[in-house]
Amino acid sequence: MPSLNNLFGFLQDWISGKLSGFLPPWGVTLAMMVITIVALLLFLVVTVMYLTYLERKVLARIADRLGPNRAGPLGIAQPVADVLKLIVKEVIVPARADVPVYFLAPVVMVAPALLPYAVLPFGPRMVPADISVAVLFVPAVTSITTLALLMAGWGSGNKFSLLGGLRAVAQKVSYSIPLLLAFLAVVLVSGSLSLVRIVEAQASYPFLLAQPLGFIIALICCVAEVNRSPFDIPEAESELVAGYHTEYSGVGFAMFFLAEYIGMFTVSAMLAILYLGGWHGPLLPPYIWFLIKVYLILCVMFWLRGTFPRVRVDQLMNLSWKVLLPLSMVNVAVVALVDKLGLRLGFLPGLVAGLVVMAVAAAVLRTRRRARAAAAARPAWQVREA
Amino acid sequence: MVGTGLLKGLWVTLRHVVETYRQDWHKFPRRYRREPVAVQEQSLTGLFTVQYPEERLRMFPRFHGHLIQKRDPETGLYNCTACKACERACPHGVISVEGERNPDRESKKKMLVTRFTWDAGRCLYCGLCVEACPSDALDWGQGYELAVDRREELVFDFERLLKLGEHAT
Numbered sequence: 240m241p242s243l244n245n246l247f248g249f250l251q252d253w254i255s256g257k258l259s260g261f262l263p264p265w266g267v268t269l270a271m272m273v274i275t276i277v278a279l280l281l282f283l284v285v286t287v288m289y290l291t292y293l294e295r296k297v298l299a300r301i302a303d304r305l306g307p308n309r310a311g312p313l314g315i316a317q318p319v320a321d322v323l324k325l326i327v328k329e330v331i332v333p334a335r336a337d338v339p340v341y342f343l344a345p346v347v348m349v350a351p352a353l354l355p356y357a358v359l360p361f362g363p364r365m366v367p368a369d370i371s372v373a374v375l376f377v378p379a380v381t382s383i384t385t386l387a388l389l390m391a392g393w394g395s396g397n398k399f400s401l402l403g404g405l406r407a408v409a410q411k412v413s414y415s416i417p418l419l420l421a422f423l424a425v426v427l428v429s430g431s432l433s434l435v436r437i438v439e440a441q442a443s444y445p446f447l448l449a450q451p452l453g454f455i456i457a458l459i460c461c462v463a464e465v466n467r468s469p470f471d472i473p474e475a476e477s478e479l480v481a482g483y484h485t486e487y488s489g490v491g492f493a494m495f496f497l498a499e500y501i502g503m504f505t506v507s508a509m510l511a512i513l514y515l516g517g518w519h520g521p522l523l524p525p526y527i528w529f530l531i532k533v534y535l536i537l538c539v540m541f542w543l544r545g546t547f548p549r550v551r552v553d554q555l556m557n558l559s560w561k562v563l564l565p566l567s568m569v570n571v572a573v574v575a576l577v578d579k580l581g582l583r584l585g586f587l588p589g590l591v592a593g594l595v596v597m598a599v600a601a602a603v604l605r606t607r608r609r610a611r612a613a614a615a616a617r618p619a620w621q622v623r624e625a
Numbered sequence: 626m627v628g629t630g631l632l633k634g635l636w637v638t639l640r641h642v643v644e645t646y647r648q649d650w651h652k653f654p655r656r657y658r659r660e661p662v663a664v665q666e667q668s669l670t671g672l673f674t675v676q677y678p679e680e681r682l683r684m685f686p687r688f689h690g691h692l693i694q695k696r697d698p699e700t701g702l703y704n705c706t707a708c709k710a711c712e713r714a715c716p717h718g719v720i721s722v723e724g725e726r727n728p729d730r731e732s733k734k735k736m737l738v739t740r741f742t743w744d745a746g747r748c749l750y751c752g753l754c755v756e757a758c759p760s761d762a763l764d765w766g767q768g769y770e771l772a773v774d775r776r777e778e779l780v781f782d783f784e785r786l787l788k789l790g791e792h793a794t
Contacts, residue, residue, distance in 0.1 A: 601628065
């Protein structure tokens with residue numbers, strides 16, 4: 240099915256062919272850009288609406304419930320109702336708010352969340368701009384949202400919001416480092432910073448096999464990057480009401496919500512591209528395969544949310560700086576070593592090395608935990624003597 | 626091993642997800658289209674949700690729903706003999722019974738019930754009346770949708786209780 244495989248390329252050619260009849264070449268380019276942007280935005284908004292639905296359904300099943308089931312058949316109209324409700328809600332400005340910052344924060348949140356879609360390849364020929372440093376570009380622009388979270392926390396003029404914003408900054412900064420180091424290992428394996436080239440390098444096997452450790456690190460970091468449970472301490476409702484978006488209502492809140500879910504989709508897409516082989520897959524068209532992989536990772540994120548309790552702030556920081564950062568550095572070193580040895584064995588050396596590193600790390604962590612438990616079991620006076 | 630606790634937790638939640646689908650499979654189309662499903666049993670595994678107006682739970686036998694008046698299944702006559710044992714047993718005076726001697730001397734029923742009222746609005750649902758009944762006439766039904774629009778409707782008369790009894794069996 241060549242036409243179905245290349246449906247979007249065909250559409251692109253057809254529309255630009257029609258447009259070139261009455262527009263100059265630069266006009267065609269401009270029109271195609273606008274069409275692409277509008278199409279992507281529509282796709283993202285609808286995706287986000289139904290991601291909330293999917294999330295609620297998955298969480299409900301985990302809790303032996305049915306999930307939304309009243310609005311329309313199977314509750315399928317629930318996201319529409321939610322969006323309408325958010326749009327018509329009153330926008331309340333707190334009395335002590337820093338008004339310009341307060342209103343700018345949601346915008347600063349959404350704009351960088353949309354930027355990665357300029358470079359994410361949904362399939363061959365389905366990437367708006369194939370830039371050569373896309374692996375750097377995506378984390379770079381998404382980390383601007385950190386600023387938006389701090390702005391929201393500050394602008395609300397509320398101590399809980401400010402604490403939420405500060406936590407968000409600390410968390411994002413801490414988890415960006417192991418995340419980028421994990422991505423760096425993929426770059427070393429594939430030999431390119433372009434997302435399209437990285438996907439093309441995975442034609443024979445997905446990098447998950449060569450980078451098992453890197454994938455786990457990246458998955459944990461991605462969940463933390465988008466402030467999802469169990470790392471949702473910036474909006475921990477039991478401690479901070481709702482964190483940085485406590486004071487937002489109506490459209491402002493909707494924009495934070497939108498940005499958060501777009502961010503989830505972005506990191507899942509990045510994981511799918513870097514580790515699961517992007518659009519590669521048998522039988523089905525490439526973009527379908529890509530979406531399947533993205534939704535698989537999204538479901539894993541919902542699964543994690545439905546399973547684990549929220550971590551404490553100190554646990555969060557310990558995990559990042561004492562476990563993930565050293566592990567990701569070891570991972571990069573091992574990948575560089577394997578690369579230097581130049582073994583032509585496909586994914587095998589990487590897989591073995593990754594598993595060995597994981598086993599050693601688990602053993603080290605276990606002995607340390609045993610030592611801590613033994614120290615805790617001893618009476619206090621003995622500990623002081625020792 | 627470090628992390629086995631996490632994996633164990635993930636396994637538990639995954640099993641719950643699978644279980645909800647497994648239990649649901651046989652009522653697949655109806656349940657998801659929100660069509661009325663008959664009274665159902667509550668299960669300990671799988672979906673806990675009962676989509677109430679469409680789906681109803683069957684209550685357990687000891688459930689104190691409302692009172693019913695039973696009939697003899699063979700003759701079709703009601704069991705109540707207007708002996709007033711329930712009226713005397715009731716701590717709140719919620720039940721009042723009046724009866725008269727059956728003018729038809731040949732009939733098996735010696736006493737006819739002329740008036741039997743149960744005021745559900747003031748009832749304790751303690752069940753002393755059911756325990757006191759010597760002729761297996763008064764019993765609990767399993768119904769639980771007893772809301773009414775006017776307070777007077779909370780007073781159930783004999784005909785209504787007999788009808789509820791027919792529904793229950």
